[in-house]
Amino acid sequence: MYSIIKCYLRHILAVCVVSLCVMTGTAASSVKLDVDWPQFMSKQDMVWETLPEYWYESAYMGNGMLGLMIYKEPGQNYIRLETGNCAVHDHRKGKNDLFSIGRLLTGHFALHPKGEILDGKMRVDLWNAETTADIVTTKGKIHLHSFVHSDKMIIVTKTTTEGEEKDFRWEWVPAPSESPRYLFAKGEGNWIKVPEDYPLNPAPEVTGTEKEGMSYQKLQAGGETAVAWKETVKKGERVLWVNLTHSYPESNAREISRNELEDALRCGYKNLQKTHRQWWNAYYPASFLTLPEGVKENFYWIQMYKLASATRADRALIDCTGPWLTKTPWPNAWWNLNVQLTYWPLNASDRLDLAASLENALYNNVEQLRKNIPEAYRHDALGLGRTSNFYCATEPVGIPGVSKTAEVGLLTWACHNLWLIYRHKMDDALLRDKLFPLLKGAVNYYLHFLQKEEDGKLHLPATYSPEYGSAEDCNFDLSLLRWGCLTLIQSAERLKIDDPLLPKWKTVLEELTPYPMDENGLFIGRNTPYAFSHRHYSHLLAAYPLYTLNKEHPEDVDLIERSLHFWQSKTGAHQGYSLTGASSISSALGKGNDALAYLNKLFGRFLSVNTLYRESGPVIETPLSGAQSIHDMLLQSWGGKIRVFPAVPDAWQDVAFDGLRTEGAFKVSANRKAGKTEFIQVKSLAGEPCILVTDIARPFFKGKRNLEVKQLGEHTYQVDLQKGEEMLVYPEGTSPDLIIRPIQNTSIHCFGKKLKDKK
Missing domain, CATH: 2.70.98.50 (putative glycoside hydrolase family protein from bacillus halodurans)
Known part of the structure; x- marks a missing residue:
């Protein structure tokens, strides 16, 4: 019964100890950030000539x-x-x-x-x-x-x-x-x-x-x-x-x-x-981030400005336009992708105080989430329709197998955003009191409709894959249901909650039907291949952002690659976020050159001169997801591992960041020059298990005390870093310059309106 659970938790529970090293030395030197902030930020200004x-x-x-x-x-x-x-x-x-x-x-x-x-x-x-x-x-x-x-x-x-x-x-x-x-x-x-x-x-x-x-x-x-x-x-x-x-x-x-x-x-x-x-x-x-490419660096900092302009902890949920409303077909919050993408960059950039506006919208309106679903299911389930005001009031969520557009996974996907926020904070009171019951209510709606068929597997009746159509065993919903049950089990174990639904969640993981697919990759759903161009990567959520399919499982890599390439081969309906999504999926596979190539296509055709974006009307999420695509090239932390420079493109020989945050509540700084990682600094804010993945060939680990380091696999190390402690990692035999400075790129003021653009 537990084989699937073990399969999905194996990247968290590392068991292969290759070697044991005890590093000695004097106290670790701290990384210094040398930035003249007013001068550096002046390079990022938007300028109209x-x-x-x-x-x-x-x-x-x-x-x-x-x-x-x-x-x-x-x-x-x-x-x-x-x-x-x-x-x-x-x-x-x-x-x-x-x-x-x-x-x-x-x-x-x-x-x-x-x-x-x-x-x-x-x-x-x-x-x-x-x-x-x-x-x-x-x-x-x-x-x-x-x-x-x-x-x-x-x-x-x-x-x-x-x-x-x-x-x-x-x-x-x-x-x-x-x-x-x-x-x-x-x-x-x-x-x-x-x-x-x-x-x-x-x-x-x-x-x-x-x-x-x-x-x-x-x-x-x-x-x-x-x-x-x-x-x-x-x-x-x-x-x-x-x-x-x-x-x-x-x-x-x-x-x-x-x-x-x-x-x-x-x-x-x-x-x-x-x-x-x-x-x-x-x-x-x-936090701080600098890139060798001025356009991308300028773009990134404008997104950080945009986020703080659009929301605050005690203020508005970011909807499709933020505070800058105009005549538009999208005058509310959209939950089938837009809100989720909008909030992703706040985690790694350590601007989690802003993310409270999303937490408040969901946690403070649970009774409205209950009212959003049909009355027969309100006793134990919650839901979220496609569009809402800031109080999560939506049109009724459809009934799987009955409604033509039963788009039932949106609250579960929003809960994944809340899970990321929790994982970057590691506040167990938040998990116990807020997230666990909310996710439980979202998953419960699915449980009402699962049916065991002759193959002995649990199946979903027809639900709606965002922006494509309805299908039985819709991959959008299978991936969210699988992630939801896995996360509920993991949370219950952490919180020592003996929830009566634990056996049910485990049964779902054991018996849920596999993802429908063929030689071209993942289907939309059972008997519904990806047949026409589709801007949304709803059928690929298992690969990103859920990572329940990932590169640590060799059998998954080929499936993800085939699915990504086939999705991208039908470009007619693609929009900007089709490219940021493809970029982040490529980064998840460790393919930095592909990630940058996809991100490059966002610039020019899709971005306005002020980095705003539109599809019929303004939608704020795509440029912000572009900032997350940059994060994904430089730092990933899914599956309980800190991956530093996991998908840096060859064109970015020099890159550095300071104070980015990961899951497990670690603060990470790192510097890369001439295509090689010079050093990494990791500070533990919560005392969670610290597993570092680095491309440093012979890493030396240095702390204020002797650190026990276990090599778990190629490039992967577990370190007994305690809460409040930090460590420095650098190539053995080197003495790196522990100062992070802005990279001297040639392009400044890349955004705004130049004379040549004058109409």
Whole structure:
């Protein structure tokens, strides 16, 4: 009964001891990070040599709730400051669909110059999370400096002028308060069916002047949105202060908005800017990564900026747009891939505080997850539909074998994200109290529908493989069910929980039908081969990110390779995340050159000049998953092993990182020069078993005490590293320079809009 369990746990329970070494020596020297952070981050800024136009070119800022985008309005003579607030959404009762509970637009400020706009420049200062612009007109110049405060719900924009532009004016333009999906359908989205009974919200009420005013939007289903602004003038400097507030079910948005604005004015510009910069300057050094390729390095740090702009521990779940909503068919959170990919980079980059927004969305809304499934199964099961608001309210999850699109694995996949967060923290209270019961409820929904057939195997009735179609024994669901049962068993053993379902989970692992496949690799499901181009790698989840199929099992390698190549051979429907997924799967196989080749294809065709991304409408996950693809080349930690430089491409002869985090709660720093690993430093934060995989041929292990090291296999070592201890690993007989510095690459400011791009 336990053979399958042992098969999947064998990469965790290492038993082959090849040699035993006791390393002696003096105390380990610590790795030093030599980075001038302001100077280094200035190289990563987005720079526009001509003014951006359109949402997909704009400068953007955010604080995890408020958002601001700045660009020249196409075909018009003004600069647009598009505002957003993640809390602003509709609350219509009935169907939990994109027309009833979707995000809502707020509106924009228009900066109208006295003269005609001739040209200008713009820059996003990543280190300080501020945008500056110089706008040249026929009447003079306008110099703009803007930021969304890191903590307070305030947008601050300071302007100075030259020539006759001292008399430019501001205008507030409220947005329609209908679902952006409705607005998209009325424009270019004629493929979207609009409900016949979709009543419009009341028109917003705007009072005041360009110097001080209030925009008030009441929603027919309850709740309201208020935008308050005030401009102050001192010694030739004009400062526009803006607050956006949404309240529900209360109707006090206007009062809150006024109070927030008055509080900011009392703080003053200098104090607000100081506290704003302090937060951002403390954020970046959580970890460090440098690459020999300037474009990729620049891209990576913009994603780190984007993540902290899009969410915070106590703020919004990152949906398809983050704080930068626009007219779109996707005005909510998407759980069949988007949310999962979005949050992956936070683990290795050790920015786990931001990941709390995902944890809160799921852990704090368990009763809603129960309501998302049919009533007959609510006594022990939980589920999540394809799209939701920030409170996980979705349309009903389908019934396998009954519903045409029974997309039942989405909560289990989201639980895998939560598992990764737990594994990078190793907080057993979190596992016991939050994750274990949530995953149990997600797996329970599957258990209601498993059927034993004549072959003696357990099978699933037809479920939906995201974006492809329905199939019995759908590989998407088989892989998630197998991972879910394995993880529940592993968690119960760790927590010493004698759960009554333990025998059932073990039976599922023993008797669950194998993955359907043929000579081309993994099927979508039973009798359903991968026959037409499919952008989603839903049928390949076992290889990545679940790793239940992996390179440590020789019989899996060929299957993964065939499946990946056949999936990629049908390119017609592929999008950007098809490439980041292929990159990470290649890294899982240790094929760094392939991983980089796939990632390279993301750049140019799919990325906008500001690294935003769209498929009909904006979707935030793909560039962020590109950052995870970079992590996967440099550091992996699945299966209880720390793999340092597991898939570095030949083109990256020099690469370094400092303070990246792995499963088991280890902090890792490493340096590679001329294609060889010079040193690795590992610090244990939780005292978990430390198994290191390194390409150093004859590694020397050095700690503050004698370390017992067991060689478990080729390039694989187990070290008795205790909680709070760190070790240094380097080639025997060498004395490496233990300083990590930025690599001097030639490309800077790779993103933004250059003169040659001017339309």
